[in-house]
Amino acid sequence: MRTRPCRHGGTTPCAARDDRPGAGGAPQAGMIPLDRTAPRLAIQRQRPILSMPPHPARAAYFLDFDGCLVALARQPDAVVVPVGLVALLNRLHRRAGGALALVSGRAIADLVGMLPGLVVPMIGSHGAERLWRRGRVERLDIDRTVLDRAIERVTDVARTAPGFLVEVKPVAVGLHYRADPSLAEKAGHAMSGIAEDAPGFHLHPSKQLIELRPDGVGKGQAVAALLTEPPFRGRKPVVFGDDLTDEPAFALANRRGGVSVKVGSGRTAARHRLADPSRVRQVLSTWGRA
Known part of the structure; x- marks a missing residue:
């Protein structure tokens, strides 16, 4: 386990099925409850990037x-x-x-x-x-006590597998598993439990990372x-x-x-x-x- 504290303080789009964890009902066991304000990833007719740049004044x-x-x-x-x-x-x-x-x-x-x-x-x-x-x-401004308690628990989880890495930010904490993607399910279970005891914070998954961040x-x-x-x-x-x-x-x-x-x-x-x-x-x- 490695802990990293904050050092200073044309492509075809996929189907429009909403298969985000927890979408359409209660979260499944082991799934991460997502921020409900996130948009649906709808079908888009993607175009080549603009050959002409946007007008710099606009x-x-x-x-x-x-x-x-x-x-x-x-x-x-x-x-x-x-x-x-x-x-x-x-x-x-x-x-x-x-x-x-x-x-x-x-x-x-x-x-x-x-x-x-x-x-x-x-x-x-x-x-x-x-x-x-x-x-x-x-x-x-956040509840520092809640975040500090969450950081301790995430650090404890990271000690259970060498493929985990903790990233402590000024107002958030993340659990990386990029070094061992097979840890995804374990990370999801652990972070979901931590989030339940962190009022004012929610989970947000990223690329081989699950982060606990402030609401809003x-x-x-x-x-x-x-x-x-x-x-x-x-x-x-x-x-x-x-x-x-x-x-x-x-x-x-x-x-x-x-x-x-x-x-x-x-x-x-x-x-x-x-x-x-x-x-x-x-x-x-x-x-x-x-």
């Missing part, structure tokens, strides 16, 4: 980090940030008049440490943290909030992401006439798809020069 860019701008790694701190990524994001940020933000599940401190010199706004911990103007991190926190809410503030206000959202956690933001972009881009395989509400992070960087680089 677009608001919201970009995931892991699996979107950088390739996933077996452990969160093992990702490799490509040379030139910070310069690319800063250039597109300037071209968009400041209307570009990272929207990540990572803690803000992790993002800052991995992306020195990046000047764009950052949403961390799925919306529970925000690095905005003046360089100050705003953080959601999600990327969809985070993007919606940013769209009420300058320089994002009045613009069309352009959302890139690779994970279930990005689906509410995709749905929001679709409703508002924006652009939604799924990175990688899997069912999605997004209307465009790119194969991998290298292709994302290529597209963004083209848009930044257009």
Whole structure:
């Protein structure tokens, strides 16, 4: 078991069957109760990514980090940030008049440490943290006692198998099993029990990760909030992401006439798809020069 505390504080869409755990009735034994605000992953007629970029004065860019701008790694701190990524994001940020933000599940401190010199706004911990103007991190107030108790229990679970990894965030805790995907069912059972004793928090599954996070926190809410503030206000959202956690933001972009881009395989509400992070960087680089 390894525990990782927070160091700083064209593709054919799949059928529209809703086979999320617990959908259509009570959760099955061992299944994870999902956030009921998550959108259905409906059939979308996906199109090639736009050959012409959105107009920079009308677009608001919201970009995931892991699996979107950088390739996933077996452990969160093992990702490799490509040379030139910070310069690319800063250039597109300037071209968009400041209307570009990272929207990540990572803690803000992790993002800052991995992306020195990046000047764009950052949403961390799925919306529970925000690095905005003046360089100050705003953080959601939570019941610290509840979270600390949950962290202890998740750590105890992780000790039962070497393939588990605990990720402690400022306002959340996650149990990774990327090193041993066969632990998925065990992780689901354990985290479901922990969530039952964590009022004010809910579970959200991600890629080989189950996270306990505060109620009302999600990327969809985070993007919606940013769209009420300058320089994002009045613009069309352009959302890139690779994970279930990005689906509410995709749905929001679709409703508002924006652009939604799924990175990688899997069912999605997004209307465009790119194969991998290298292709994302290529597209963004083209848009930044257009």
